[in-house]
Amino acid sequence: MDLSYTPAEQGFRAEARAWLEAHVPKAPLRSFDTAEGAAEHRAWERILQGGGWAMVPWPVEYGGRGANLLQWLIFEEEYYRAGAPRRINQNGIFLLGPTIMEFGTPEQRARFLPKIASSEEVWAQGWSEPNAGSDMAAIQATARIDGDHYVLNGQKTWASRGAFADWLFGLFRTDPASERHKGLTFVLVPLDTQGVTVRPIAQLDGETGFAEVFFDDARVPVANRLGGEHKGWNVAMATAGFERGLMLRSPARFQETARKLVALYRENEASAPGGTREEVVRCWMHAEAYALDTYRTVSRLLGGGKIGFEASLNKIFWSELDVRMHETALRILGHRGDLLPEAPAAQGVGDWLDSYLFSLSGPIYAGTNEIQRNVIAERILGLPRSF
Amino acid sequence: MRFAFTDDQLLLQSTVRDFLKKECTPEAVRALWASQTRHDATLWSKLAELGVCGALLPEAQGGMGLDERDLVLLLEETGRAALPEPVVSTAAVGVPLLRDARNHLDEGEGQALRALRLSDAWLPRVAAGDAIVAVGHPANPFVADAGVADLLLLAHGDEVHALERAAATLTHQPANDPARRLFSVAWTPSAATCIASGDAARRLLDAALDRGALACAAQALGVAEQLLDLAVAYAKQREQFGRAIGSFQALQHKLADVKVKLEYARPVVYKAAHSVATQIATRAVDVSHAKLAATEAASFAARIALQVHGAIGYTWEQDLHLWMRRAWSLERDFGDAPFHLDRVSAFVLADGAPIGPGHTFRQPE
Ligand SMILES: Cc1cc2nc3c(=O)[nH]c(=O)nc-3n(C[C@H](O)[C@H](O)[C@H](O)COP(=O)(O)OP(=O)(O)OC[C@H]3O[C@@H](n4cnc5c(N)ncnc54)[C@H](O)[C@@H]3O)c2cc1C
Numbered sequence: 001m002d003l004s005y006t007p008a009e010q011g012f013r014a015e016a017r018a019w020l021e022a023h024v025p026k027a028p029l030r031s032f033d034t035a036e037g038a039a040e041h042r043a044w045e046r047i048l049q050g051g052g053w054a055m056v057p058w059p060v061e062y063g064g065r066g067a068n069l070l071q072w073l074i075f076e077e078e079y080y081r082a083g084a085p086r087r088i089n090q091n092g093i094f095l096l097g098p099t100i101m102e103f104g105t106p107e108q109r110a111r112f113l114p115k116i117a118s119s120e121e122v123w124a125q126g127w128s129e130p131n132a133g134s135d136m137a138a139i140q141a142t143a144r145i146d147g148d149h150y151v152l153n154g155q156k157t158w159a160s161r162g163a164f165a166d167w168l169f170g171l172f173r174t175d176p177a178s179e180r181h182k183g184l185t186f187v188l189v190p191l192d193t194q195g196v197t198v199r200p201i202a203q204l205d206g207e208t209g210f211a212e213v214f215f216d217d218a219r220v221p222v223a224n225r226l227g228g229e230h231k232g233w234n235v236a237m238a239t240a241g242f243e244r245g246l247m248l249r250s251p252a253r254f255q256e257t258a259r260k261l262v263a264l265y266r267e268n269e270a271s272a273p274g275g276t277r278e279e280v281v282r283c284w285m286h287a288e289a290y291a292l293d294t295y296r297t298v299s300r301l302l303g304g305g306k307i308g309f310e311a312s313l314n315k316i317f318w319s320e321l322d323v324r325m326h327e328t329a330l331r332i333l334g335h336r337g338d339l340l341p342e343a344p345a346a347q348g349v350g351d352w353l354d355s356y357l358f359s360l361s362g363p364i365y366a367g368t369n370e371i372q373r374n375v376i377a378e379r380i381l382g383l384p385r386s387f
Numbered sequence: 388m389r390f391a392f393t394d395d396q397l398l399l400q401s402t403v404r405d406f407l408k409k410e411c412t413p414e415a416v417r418a419l420w421a422s423q424t425r426h427d428a429t430l431w432s433k434l435a436e437l438g439v440c441g442a443l444l445p446e447a448q449g450g451m452g453l454d455e456r457d458l459v460l461l462l463e464e465t466g467r468a469a470l471p472e473p474v475v476s477t478a479a480v481g482v483p484l485l486r487d488a489r490n491h492l493d494e495g496e497g498q499a500l501r502a503l504r505l506s507d508a509w510l511p512r513v514a515a516g517d518a519i520v521a522v523g524h525p526a527n528p529f530v531a532d533a534g535v536a537d538l539l540l541l542a543h544g545d546e547v548h549a550l551e552r553a554a555a556t557l558t559h560q561p562a563n564d565p566a567r568r569l570f571s572v573a574w575t576p577s578a579a580t581c582i583a584s585g586d587a588a589r590r591l592l593d594a595a596l597d598r599g600a601l602a603c604a605a606q607a608l609g610v611a612e613q614l615l616d617l618a619v620a621y622a623k624q625r626e627q628f629g630r631a632i633g634s635f636q637a638l639q640h641k642l643a644d645v646k647v648k649l650e651y652a653r654p655v656v657y658k659a660a661h662s663v664a665t666q667i668a669t670r671a672v673d674v675s676h677a678k679l680a681a682t683e684a685a686s687f688a689a690r691i692a693l694q695v696h697g698a699i700g701y702t703w704e705q706d707l708h709l710w711m712r713r714a715w716s717l718e719r720d721f722g723d724a725p726f727h728l729d730r731v732s733a734f735v736l737a738d739g740a741p742i743g744p745g746h747t748f749r750q751p752e
Contacts, residue, residue, distance in 0.1 A: 001389060001390060001391060001392060001393075001456050001657070001661055002388065002389050003388065003390060003658060003661045003662075003665075003748045004388065004665075004748065004750050004751060005388050005748065005750070006388065009388055013745070070388055074745075076744070077744035077745040078744070078745065080744045081743060081744045081745055251744075252744035252745075255742075255743055255744040255746075255747070256743055256744050258742070258743070259742050259743030259744075262735055262736065262740070262742060265736070266736065277732065277736075278728060278732075280735075280736075281728065281731055281732045281735050281736070284731075284735050284742060285655075285676050285679070285680065285731060286651070288655070288676065288747060289651045289652070289654065289655050289676075289680060290651070291747045292390070292654035292655055292657075292658050292747065293650070293651060293653075293654045295388070295390040295654070295747070296390045296391065296654050296657075298390075299388075299389050299390040299391040300391060302389075303391060310650070313646065313647050313650050313651075316643075316647050317647055317651055370640070372643075373636075373639065373640040373643040373644070374636070374639065374643075376642075376643035376646055376647070377633075377636075377639035377640070377642060377643050378639075380643075380646060381615075381619045381639075381642055381643070381646065382619065382623070383619065383622060383623060383631075383633040383634065383639055383642070384623065384630070384631050384633055384634040385634060386634050386635065386636045386639060
């Protein structure tokens, strides 16, 4: 165990910091869940890719920097430290990309990965359906083979970034006689395909952060299948592992929120309600614990380990920490915490309210925390199934 | 940067685990409760043979030449086994205190010489399992293990004194955990017993506090894991309403929460061990964080494990309380939660505190 950075690692940090300081937009971009904001975020991704920083841990041939996961963690720390924009293509870069690397053919890797890295193609994730939420194996949307094409029918919903994305990856039932997780196939669908209709849905904050997607005899080439026919469940589970386990929520994000929370408390110390001081300090400790755990995971992965069911522990921990930090911030702000940014008295309230709303979705998406607790109970602790 | 243990470290841990599983059974612990000293001299020498007692001593002094990063893994196992022996007092706190006392040669010559002679005389015996050290630290109102100790290291204001047990008057203070040996110690400090004073003594006592709290945190990890294992095993086997109670989600989710708390305390404890071993400037904060996280995980595990067991868990006969009582006492030893929370708060809320992304690790000085 050696918890100090090598000169090379320190050099990498310095390089990332210098580049980010020179390039991160000075004014915050508009929300990527609006048309203008989405365009601004795509432009930022082009700059990031131009500097070679878009996908730090990916091989250079796929548009990455060829760095290792530890360097990725360092980069993330610098990224959040610099207050850089959120990543509009997180479905692509953090979820689909690693999945294509594991399950894709050489042609698929060459075709898709560079455009994911550059966010020239922004992705939406199409798993949930009106009747398949937590119970994802209840998926009903179908893909029927017709020559060298699939013909897609049915509906997906809650697809994040769906309103402004170019492509969707999703699970479709290819074997009509199949049940549950058998007979599903992982298919990559251009959203401008004829027969595909995207209908944006306003989220709790009023912006169109996700969408429903309807498929009406939409034809996509069989070559867009990722992994084997009827083998989509395993491919999707790998993606879910990346989502919960490591990539989607790097610790720097929560450490930055914790840092802001400490600053908010210090600014409002005189008026902060009792108990908030301890909460603030505990939130900081939890963010550090999450970072420490991630460093351990990365060390394990670099030593040849794999991410397993323990990803469910992460998902619970970061999502509940995020809610707790925002609740604490709003308690510190008191009545001002209820004001929208345009309110004349909203000075100094920051974007706590907006990000509080977003934090509330953390325990729901990427598999609800109840489902994660089921996974921990059954897969990690070995308890009998609950139903 | 590599946050992982070596195969050798893990091998030593599993050796100690297997050993304690055989030698420190719940029946053995209960037998000790009934004994006069609550100490098993044979078991203690076997632990010394395994290298536990002198883990932190150089090989030249009969030790293993290990540091806190190795020791926490062994302490975790002593927690898992609810071992009643004085490993925290002796191996984790007493030994390094005595070891470091000899390095304070800047102090009065008499003290330094005494420290030197004392450590030369005692440390090899301690490493061999032939002597036990107990430490009276201001953080603890009672001196744990004084009754079985041969040598007492006692704080007195800004001084550290060393005396043989016979030179002090001990009053046993029976405690909630029958395995605990708490004593009030009456003694008379004198120039002849003083081995460090002033800054040197303060440094020794600060280090002793950090080592003691770290050791409690490491034991608490083992205690928490054992409580979770017991609860899970019981939940798989006990049936109600025609099925295993472990299939009820209300219990599953509680047990999952224990697992989350435990697994997010673990890396905090390991980092604190690294900080103490490599003398990182913020080690006191890291230790406090570790003590809070691990002892809270253990107490939470105790609470849930009891609930999962129902009435059988509420009996003296069921072994669960061996670990429940340990969890409770670990919360108090070497600084309780408010004490450690204060230390972390002072760091986090200070002007210009180095917090936020990229500040998790500090280079050694
Ligand atoms: C902001 C946001 C973004 C999202 N983005 C995407 C996306 O990009 N792509 C996508 O496919 N989906 C996305 N989702 C959908 C998300 O994956 C689902 O909401 C989630 O899987 C839960 O499904 P559901 O909403 O149908 O709730 P339900 O499954 O109906 O669950 C309702 C409640 O019942 C509980 N529950 C259900 N089953 C169990 C059980 N077995 N044990 C205990 N409790 C249970 C749940 O935990 C929850 O509390 C997103 C959701 C949100 C909020």
